[in-house]
Amino acid sequence: MKRNILITMPSLHSGGAEKSLISLLTALPKDMFDIDLMVVNKGGLFYNMVPDGINVIEAPRSFRIALGRLYEMKSIDWGLKCISNVLLRLSRLSNLKTLQFTWMMWHKIIPDLHKSYDVAVSFMDSMTNYYVIEKVNAKRKYLWVHNDYKKLNAYAPFDAKFFSKADNVVTISNLCVQSLKETFPDLKDKFIAIENISSKKLIDKMADEFYPEEYKGIEYKTIILSIGRLVEQKGFDLAVKAAKNLKEKGVHFKWFIIGVGGLKENLKAYILQNNLQNYFELLGERPNPYPYIKYCNLFLQTSRFEGKSIVVDEAKILNKPIISTNYPTVKDNIQDGQSGIICEISPEAIANAIIALNQDESKQRHIISHLKKYCNGNEDEVEKYIKLFCRTHNQKVLSI
Structure with missing residues (x-):
C-alpha cells in the first residue's frame, strides 16, 4: 500500500x-x-x-x-x-x-x-x-x-x-x-x-548540452567559476576582492558567478569601482549550470559556512580542480590535496591558492585523477x- x-x-x-x-x-x-x-x-x-x-x-x-x-x-x-x-x-x-x-x-x-x-x-x-x-x-x-x-x-x-x-x-x-x-x-x-x-548520470548528460557563450574567445585565460546565492554566507565579497588581487599581480583570468541575491548591487559597484569588468562577471541564474562547470579551469567555493555543499559535490563529479575556503564543515566535502585545495577565509589566501594551483599542472592532474576514481555520485x-x-x-x- x-x-x-x-x-x-x-x-x-x-x-x-x-x-x-x-x-x-x-x-x-x-x-x-x-x-x-x-x-x-x-x-x-x-x-x-x-x-x-x-x-x-x-x-x-x-x-x-x-x-x-x-x-x-x-x-x-x-x-x-x-x-x-x-x-x-x-x-x-x-x-x-x-x-x-x-x-x-x-x-x-x-x-x-x-x-x-x-x-x-x-x-x-x-x-x-x-x-x-x-x-x-x-x-x-x-x-x-x-x-x-x-x-x-x-x-x-x-x-x-x-x-x-x-x-x-x-x-x-x-x-x-x-x-x-x-x-x-x-x-x-x-x-x-x-x-x-547527486546523480552522475544526469549531471554528465546535462554538462554535454552546450558550450557556454560567455567562455567563447577567452580560452587563453584561466576560467574560474563559482555558484551560489549572492549573500554574505557564500563569500563573494571575498571573491571579488581576491579578483582585484589577481588582477594587480598580472594573472590572466575571468571569474564568473552564477547566482542571484541581495548583494548583487554591492558586488556590481565594487566591480565598477575597481575596473574589474573584464575579470569578474555576475551571470545571474542559469537553469543548467553544468556546462559552465565542465568547461571552467578552476572551481572556487568561497563560503564562510555551509552544510555539505551540493555544488562542490557536482564539481567533483565533473572532475574539476576545486579550491575551497576552510569553513567549519569543509572536510565533509574536500580532502585537502586530494579532492581539492583548502585555503583560509580571506581574499589574499583565496588569490594565493588560485595562483599556486593554476601554476601547478601536476597538482591539477593529481586532483582530477583522484576525482575520476572516487567521485561518482551517490x-x-x-x-x-x-x-x-x-x-x-x-x-x-x-x-x-
Missing part, C-alpha cells in the same frame, strides 16, 4: 536544498509513495522541474504572506503585518531570529492542514519546520537542517521545542549532525545525516530516504 507523504518547502528558487529536493522527487519510486508538495511561494528556477506524478498543493494564504508574499495582503492583513513589523523591530532586542519571531506572530492565524498523512517532511530549515510540527496531522514528522546549525544564528531554545516533537531532524553531513548534537545535547538521538542526492543515497519514509510508528532508527 502506498504511503501518503507531504513535503513542504518555502520556495524553489535557486539553491542547493531546492536542487536536492528536485533530485529526490525524481528518484523516489512512484509505486511506493503518493506525494503532495507544498511550495509556499510558488515559482523560481526549479519550480517547473517538479516531476510528473507529484501533486503540488496550495499553501494557506496567511502562510504565504508570513513568508513574504505581501501583494496578496488585504487591508486587515496589512494592519497585522504592520503590527508584526513594529514588534519585529522590537524583537531584535530579544534573541529570536526573524523567522522565529514571524512564526510566533502569525502561527495562530495560519490554519491547520486538514488532510492527514503517513509522513510529513519540512525539507528546509525555515518556517516550514514550525508549520509541519504545529499545523500538519501526520503519523511521523521529519525536519531538515541544510546548514551548520551553529552558523545560522538561530535562538536554539525556540527551535528545541519543535525539534523535540519531530521523529527525527535530518541534516546533510556528519559534521552538521555534530553541530546539532553540541547545540541540543538533550535531543542528540533525534539527529541523523542523509546526504543530498544515487544509492535514495535508499536511506526510502527507509526513513517507510518506518513504522514504533520503529526507532539507530542508523540510516
